[in-house]
Each structure stands twice: as structure tokens, then as C-alpha cells.
Amino acid sequence: MRQQPPYLRVAEVLQERIARQEWSPGDRLPSRSELGEEFGVGDNVVRRAQELLISQGILEGRAGSGTYVATPRERVRLVRSRAREERGGSPFQADMAGIGRRGTWESRTDAKVPAPAEIAARLGIAEGEPCVRTVYEFLADRKPVQLSTSWEPRSITAGTIVVLPEGGPHAGAGVVNRMAEIGITISHAVEVPEPRHATDEEATILGIQRSALVTHIRRTYVSDDGQAVETADIVIPAAMCELVYEVPINP
Template identity: 40%
Template sequence: MTFGEQPAYLRVAGDLRKKIVDGSLPPHTRLPSQARIREEYGVSDTVALEARKVLMAEGLVEGRSGSGTYVRERPVPRRLARSGYRPDGEATPFRQEQADAAAHGTWESRSEQAEAGAAIAERLGLRTGDRVMRTAYVFREAGEAMMLSTSWEPLELTGRTPVMLPEEGPLGGMGVVERMAALDVVVDNVTEEVGARPGQAEELLALGGVPGHVVLVIQRTFYASGRPVETADLIIPADRYRASYHLPVR
């Protein structure tokens, strides 16, 4: 990697970013106009415009129709607990957090039978096209959407059993470990892979984000003696949450 002179638009964006971060330009303050940026930094209109685009792509400012560009309120990231299995009836991290009396969490879900695409089939050790139960979730904190999740379970395992629908039946909502135990399947391992990418339009719409925002993607898979029994994608807005892991040392 070579270090040369920084492009003018990045230099301007960097200085404005510093002012936003240190509070010199507090939330809801109007960003200097294009003409003001041009005069203050001695740059062209094109450079001033590109600098503003950088700040908008980073989610630091937002445009308001007919009014200008303003500094966005910067949320203080909250911890999203990720921990090992707890045999207390609160098997999922979200439900563990909701045990806190100060939390006000709710969730919605929708389950439907589907065919496993190539990627999901590989994660579950199935053939492409095999039948799975697909369940989509929206998790909310105080009414605000804070996480999306989609899970897939092989119907060759759960089909025509009392736990076929994850959120219905005698063990509805109890989590993968308890539900699989009802089938004499002992879940003994779970893996999570964490990545980040720009949020898709429908994801950001559901999560209250803006185009360009980054989301964390946690790919989780539960195993029983090496056999995948459930896999899921958890989608979390990266500017509002941090995945916090507590892992036991054996």
C-alpha cells in the first residue's frame, strides 16, 4: 500500500467528519452549504459535492428536501448478547435479554414450507430443492425494529411432528435445543460466522436505516452429532448494535 497526497474530496470529508464526531457540528445542525465548503476549503463545487456524498454514504448526514443537509443523530450502539446455551427456558440471546425488567422486546414471525436453495442446502447438508421450514422474524425493542432473522430447518427431521412450526405447538418459541430434544435429537454444538455488508433495500426499510447503511450478518447453525439441524441468518444494523460474545472456557 502506498501513501500519497489524499484526494481533495476525502480531505474535506475527513475534516467535516472530525467536526461531527467531536461535536463541533452537533446532531440536527445544518451542514455548511456547498458554496461555504468551496470557500472555506478552497476547492471546486465538484469536490464539495463529492465530500458531502461521502458523509451521506457513511450515514453521518442526511438530506432534507428543500432544506439542505443535516447532521444525523448518532445512536449509541447497544450490546446484543451472544452466549452459550442456557438451560433456563430462555434459549435465544434475544429472549435472554428480554428477561431484563427494563427491556420491552417483542417479535413477529411467519413460517412457510420452501425448497432449499443451493446455499441453504449446503449449510444443512441437504440436496438443493429438499423441503425446509423457513421462518422469518422481526425483533423489536420498544417498538423499534432492531434485528431481522430467517431460519431454515429440514422437514425430513421436523416434518409432521409437534415441533414442525418453530413458534407454534407445545414447544413454540422455546428455541432449537428444547424443540429438537423433543425429537430425541441432542443439539451439542452451534457455530456463528459474523460478516458485514451493505444492507439490502428491503432490510433497511424494515430496520429504519437509509441506503448505504452497513448491516452485521450472523450466520448461525445448530448441530447434533455433526448433523446440521437448523441454520439462520441474523441481520443487525451495524450503527446501532454490537454483537457481544460470552464464551465458556472448557
């Protein structure tokens, strides 16, 4: 068997010691150098172990102060699957209802925003082409748990009843259902998740520590004729949410 990486071993021991209440919620852990000396590893190994436990909501980092045992809290489960899109309604609200929470969101839409270079590339359009941009803040029991910025080429929806994602008779129905109303069938979505640190603005909105770990998902919906109809940047705080992917298996 392959030997366990040192940072995982350190994380495991720290978690066990917290479980034994050697440190209680709110307690400050020894410095990285002190822990490194105790475990016989370098500061970078301790840092990776602490970052892993921070992402799991077990520890929290406080800028300029150190690393502390976090107050236990239930992580919200967010499911990414094809089935969640096919069942209709809001997938986010369905996820929240499944864990006994009330899912809502707040949004702001700008109807004619020039596409930045990266967004244009993801949508397969020219840089500067007008898009409908909608910024979302998703709430579980009125507390923010997810951020999203959505871009749709205005050339696709202009003059239709679904041009505004959160306006008109199909407000809040989601991209898949809205596009179906104007004869566009979305065949699949491409998602590229990556971990990173929260920006100061994201940390303020989500109520998390500065530079806390988040999962940044670049999602693009593609129609059955291969056209990208929407792309979004989704930000999910690791300590607050458990991200789950369901992969369909065709028999």
C-alpha cells in the first residue's frame, strides 16, 4: 500500500485530537512551527493539513491571529446532477427543501453588458458582444451559501419572453426550462470546478473569513446543436457547503 501523504497524516491526528476535545471550539492551535516540530514535518505540510481541515469546517483561519477550532455547523449539501435539471422548478430550492431549509435568492440583471474576453470565449461569441448578465446570491434560511454570475448572449433571447432570467412569466425557472420556451433544447452542461481563496468581496457577502477556501465552478450550458447558450461563474464556500456530483450510468 502507498504511504499516506504527510499532510493527510497530520490532518488526521489534528482531527482526532479535536474530537477528543484536547482543543475546544474557539481555541487557538499551536503555531505551525510548533506543530511542525511536534510532527517532524515542515511548515508547508502543517499548512496543507490546516487548509484541508478549514475546507471541511473543522478549523478556521483568522488573518494575523492564527488557526482556531471552528464552531461545529451543518454543511449544506449542494447536488450537481442531470436529474436536478430535469425535474423542473428551481434545483437550488429542491436541494434546500431536501434538507429542511428554505431556499431563496436575490438577483440583479443588466440587460446589455459587453462580453469580456474570457466570457466571449466560453460562449463562442465575439468579445464585446452584448450579453444579459445576472448576479445571484443564493440563500439558505436567509443566509448566503452560494454566489453566481450568469451570462447569456443577447442575440439568443432578445425580443423573447425569456430575455430577463428573473423577469416575465418564466422568472426563476432556470436556464434549461427558459430556453425550452423559445425552442432551444439544452443537451448538456460543462462544469470546470477548481479550489481557490475567496476574494474580499466574496468573503464579505458570504460571511466567511478572508481568503477562506471556495470552489469556483465555471459552468456552460450547451444546446443540442452545439451552441453555448449560457455560462456562469459559481462560487461555493467549502466550509459551509458539501458539493456532490451525481453521474448517470447508462445500462
